[in-house]
Amino acid sequence: MSLKKIFHELLELRDDMGKKSRRAERKQTRRRAKSHIAPEHSLSSLPSPELVQQSQWANLPPELLLDIIQRLEASETSWPARRDVVACALVCRSWREITKEIVKTPEQCGWLTFPISLKQPGPRDAPIQCFIKRERETSTYRLYLGLSPALSGDMSKLLLAARKIRRATSTGFVISLVADEFSRASNTYVGKLRSNFLGSKFTIYDSQPPQNPVIQTNCGSHRRINSKQVSPRLPAGCFSVASVSYELNILRTRGPRRMQCTMQSIPITAIQEGGFAPTPTELSTCLNQKCPPSSISQGKKPLANLGSSSPTPDLEHGMKDPLILKNKSPRWHEQLQCWCLNFKGRVTVASVKNFQLVASAEPCHNVSLAEQEKVILQFGKIGKDIFTMDYRYPLSAFQAFAICLSSFDTKPACE
Known part of the structure; x- marks a missing residue:
């Protein structure tokens, strides 16, 4: 299976789980008091970690997963293609930890990937x-x-x-x-x-x-x-x-x-x-x-x-x-x-x-x-x-x- 097909399936899996979690959230909000207002950017709108951990992608061998994310991080160096690197960190906890270890700070690589990159120093060589x-x-x-x-x-x-x-x-x-x-x-x-x-x-x-x-x-x-x-x-x-x-x-x-x-x-x-x-x-x-x-x-x-x-x-x-x-x-x-x-x-x-x-x-x-x-x-x-x-x-x-x-x-x- 090619690398592009893998990430297309990952995005579809993330969207499906996001829809399920949002439906569950709407059912819960109906049962709550009227004074409760769910925040617009609530973390509960993201896929549930328990659901993602049961998927086939969460059970990949760490060595294979490390190699895949390393290749993707090295090949996608500009936006919007670099969104695939962010998508890897959203799959599940194991994917997120490995992605955070691989992705370097802007000072080291000169790329902006995660929101925290906006608070980190820029590169030394070129602006x-x-x-x-x-x-x-x-x-x-x-x-x-x-x-x-x-x-x-x-x-x-x-x-x-x-x-x-x-x-x-x-x-x-x-x-x-x-x-x-x-x-x-x-x-x-x-x-x-x-x-x-x-x-x-x-x-x-x-x-x-x-x-x-x-x-x-x-x-x-x-x-x-x-x-x-x-x-x-x-x-x-x-x-x-x-x-x-x-x-x-x-x-x-x-x-x-x-x-x-x-x-x-x-x-x-x-x-x-x-x-x-x-x-x-x-x-x-x-x-x-x-x-x-x-x-x-x-x-x-x-x-x-x-x-x-x-x-x-x-x-x-x-x-x-x-x-x-x-x-x-x-x-x-x-x-x-x-x-x-x-x-x-x-x-x-x-x-x-x-x-x-x-x-x-x-x-x-x-x-x-x-x-x-x-x-x-x-x-x-x-x-x-x-x-x-x-x-x-x-x-x-x-x-x-x-x-x-x-x-x-x-x-x-x-x-």
Whole structure:
């Protein structure tokens, strides 16, 4: 039997079992009270593990299964063909464990496979090329994997989506895995971006605790009431992982925006020789896992933050030496009479939003000049409401997308 026939049968088996589980779920919901509302992306809509484990595919010899998934993972390197690799992880528990062992992180292979890949650092050698489509009517921004809409067409893969929310004192962006669900209570919520009043500073919040142990131990604020420790329920996405600051341009001088990004969740040692960036392995939040008690829970200081949803001071500062990114200085082109940067053909329209970010390091950090000159993130306009975004190690797709979203907000004091 050929490999394609095997996966066609797997997809048919998954669809049949999904229909059975959905019918069973509808019967159960009729018996429940009217106040119960089943979530739209409920895990119960997936095939039951007990049903799948009884199928003929669950009983394949591990050596044969390992060889099949290895061949498929090596041959299908782009979307939509790479969906077959994801389908293998949905067959049953044994298939999922083997697939997770075979599939490497984007840093190692340069491919995006599972949703967790969006939170993992990009490749070191070459950037991952994406593009962003802006919808002005709905204030929605969609991140796709691909060179551009013209070259990719239907081959593009939706990675992340964001919706702009304007408030009286700030502007926010809610980031989700899907394009039609932006509720922070949904399991598709991955983070948010929030600005200050002037729009000159943005804070990036992640829906799950960072991998940095210093930050992770402070993922829950605690207080003591009558000698009893109480942990208030934290809202989703309260983990500050980065901040983006734009320099004020009070004198209204000509030139591009000047920006600086402080990555509290990435140490400066990540770009040193032999260094590595924190890499999460599962999508999770602090709401569905037990967080260790914080060191600030002792004494009466936390009483001042009673009911506050703001991050703790340790969480805000992150680490002693975080990675700092600055925009690459452009050069003035006399013939074109404009500021220019070498985007290597990825940006074709001049815009104040265009930028390239490189690492900013001190001599004591022992970062090579070649590493400081590498463009870690570049963003630019190629058409009406179409922008390219190329990112690489140590940034993840989520962090890069959030930084680019800050460029879409109006900044009258910075231009």
